[in-house]
Amino acid sequence: MPATDTIPMPGLAALPRVRVARPRRFLMCEPRHFDVTYSINPWMDPGKPVDTALALAQWTALRDLYRSLGHTVEVVEPLDGLPDMVFAANGATVLDGKVLGARFRHLERTAEGPAYLSWFAEQGFRDLHWPEHINEGEGDLLVVGRRILAGSGFRSDPRSHREAQEFFGVPVIGLTLVNPKFYHLDTALAVLSDDEIMYYPAAFSEGSQAVLREMFPDAIIAEDEDAEVFGLNALSDGRHVLLPEAAVGLQRKLRARGFEPIGVDLTELLYAGGSVKCCTLELRS
Numbered sequence: 001m002p003a004t005d006t007i008p009m010p011g012l013a014a015l016p017r018v019r020v021a022r023p024r025r026f027l028m029c030e031p032r033h034f035d036v037t038y039s040i041n042p043w044m045d046p047g048k049p050v051d052t053a054l055a056l057a058q059w060t061a062l063r064d065l066y067r068s069l070g071h072t073v074e075v076v077e078p079l080d081g082l083p084d085m086v087f088a089a090n091g092a093t094v095l096d097g098k099v100l101g102a103r104f105r106h107l108e109r110t111a112e113g114p115a116y117l118s119w120f121a122e123q124g125f126r127d128l129h130w131p132e133h134i135n136e137g138e139g140d141l142l143v144v145g146r147r148i149l150a151g152s153g154f155r156s157d158p159r160s161h162r163e164a165q166e167f168f169g170v171p172v173i174g175l176t177l178v179n180p181k182f183y184h185l186d187t188a189l190a191v192l193s194d195d196e197i198m199y200y201p202a203a204f205s206e207g208s209q210a211v212l213r214e215m216f217p218d219a220i221i222a223e224d225e226d227a228e229v230f231g232l233n234a235l236s237d238g239r240h241v242l243l244p245e246a247a248v249g250l251q252r253k254l255r256a257r258g259f260e261p262i263g264v265d266l267t268e269l270l271y272a273g274g275s276v277k278c279c280t281l282e283l284r285s
């Protein structure tokens with residue numbers, strides 16, 4: 001009788017990993033003043049009416065969902081006249097308790113940078129950096145374990161990548177976005193764990209696609225139809241992956257990898273070109 005440990009178990013490597021959620025601390029901003037009054041990305045049409053009450057209800061459901069999953073949600077007071085302030089992901093980047101402020105490309109959002117940074121100062125965060133170069137926070141700076149993937153092409157200045165690397169002291173890998181519908185990195189790529197991502201190749205330059213293949217050969221690849229409904233604007237806690245409910249293909253692929261996808265309805269915020277991840281800034285201590 002062979003010992004059990006000598007019995008070959010074909011296919012074991014293909015079994016999904018056991019996924020464990022790590023409690024997170026998030027910052028969000030209620031869409032009390034949400035509206036589409038200008039257009040700075042192809043999703044925004046100021047001619048279309050926006051239902052602010054519905055946006056508020058959808059946002060509240062997301063906040064409550066985070067809390068029910070055991071996460072802490074802090075809120076920053078929304079400011080009148082800043083309709084995009086609901087997209088907290090753009091407000092800063094936080095790693096090891098250090099806060100890199102955001103500096104926006106468009107005048108319409110400029111005032112959000114100092115508004116978010118003041119919140120951090122008031123909360124007692126000590127290591128704050130006001131950026132020299134344009135960076136739109138976690139819209140373009142995504143932390144993957146002890147690395148940062150950094151987008152440019154539409155919003156963040158590539159020089160901000162080096163600035164982030166100097167400030168945080170972790171490697172920053174620059175990626176170039178080429179499709180205006182996917183104007184921030186977090187519209188085309190989502191972080192799933194410390195070493196896994198999912199992304200939409202067509203949103204990136206040839207060279208950046210090659211870099212992503214090299215770094216993440218096993219990444220989940222999004223199809224057009226999932227990317228088009230903003231399926232990559234997702235938030236993972238290591239086990240649960242919250243993403244737009246219309247992204248059914250990605251939900252299937254995530255389930256096959258052992259994740260627990262949770263579809264979220266944030267369709268009203270999509271009129272501004274935002275969804276789950278855009279509404280969420282992670283506060284990493």
Ligand code: ARG
Nearest residue numbers: 041087089139184272274278
């Ligand atoms: N209307 C906003 C803009 O174009 C949407 C920002 C979405 N946020 C994000 N993290 N992708 O700037």
